[in-house]
Amino acid sequence: MAVTARGEGRYEVANREGRTYVVDLPESDCTCPDHRIRGQSCKHIRRVAIEVTRGRVPAPGKVRGTCRGCEGEAFVPEDGPAYCRGCRxxxxxxxxxxxxxxxxxxxxxxxxxxxxxxxxxxxxxxxxxxxxxxxxxxxxxxxxxxxxxxxxxxxxxxxxxxxxxxxxxxxxxxxxxxxxx
Ligand SMILES: [Zn+2]
Ligand SMILES: [Zn+2]
Structure with a gap:
């Protein structure tokens, strides 16, 4: 499954069949039938949580960007000046x-x-x-x-x-x- 951050805590998750669902991580919400109809905690939400924990996609409130301090690529705040954790x-x-x-x-x-x-x-x-x-x-x-x-x-x-x-x-x-x- 491929995870893409869309900002404001939302992530797109594309599965192998080419279907795309949207996960809202802070709300623990997903647009897939498992979650919507059966009300289950689904594999998409779990996948997004794993990707965030591993640092592959930004956590809610962060975006991938260029830090103003070190000019390195980093996860920086979505709102406010773009400084990585090390430069803030x-x-x-x-x-x-x-x-x-x-x-x-x-x-x-x-x-x-x-x-x-x-x-x-x-x-x-x-x-x-x-x-x-x-x-x-x-x-x-x-x-x-x-x-x-x-x-x-x-x-x-x-x-x-x-x-x-x-x-x-x-x-x-x-x-x-x-x-x-
Ligand atoms: Zn789902
Ligand atoms: Zn920096």
Missing amino acids: LEPGDLATDRETGDAVLVASVTDERADGVEVGDTGQSVADYETNEGYPRDDPVVEVVYPFGGATLEERRRYSFPHSRLLPRDAALVDADVGEA
């Missing part, structure tokens, strides 16, 4: 600034776009800021602090970066997890 930043993560090599600590990941946030009172957006020119203008803005400053974390100045400029410090270690549910 969370508050508290240590990251490397790709431009300077500095270690930074992620303070927050915002919903705002790089071209919609001003850098200090420069009148320039994060996207237009000189050293950020190579990064996507619609990147979410990530606020970071420098981890080895003198003040307490709350007192430290926050700096805004486009997400793709920051490389998670443990990216190499978690790359093996890319594609898991």
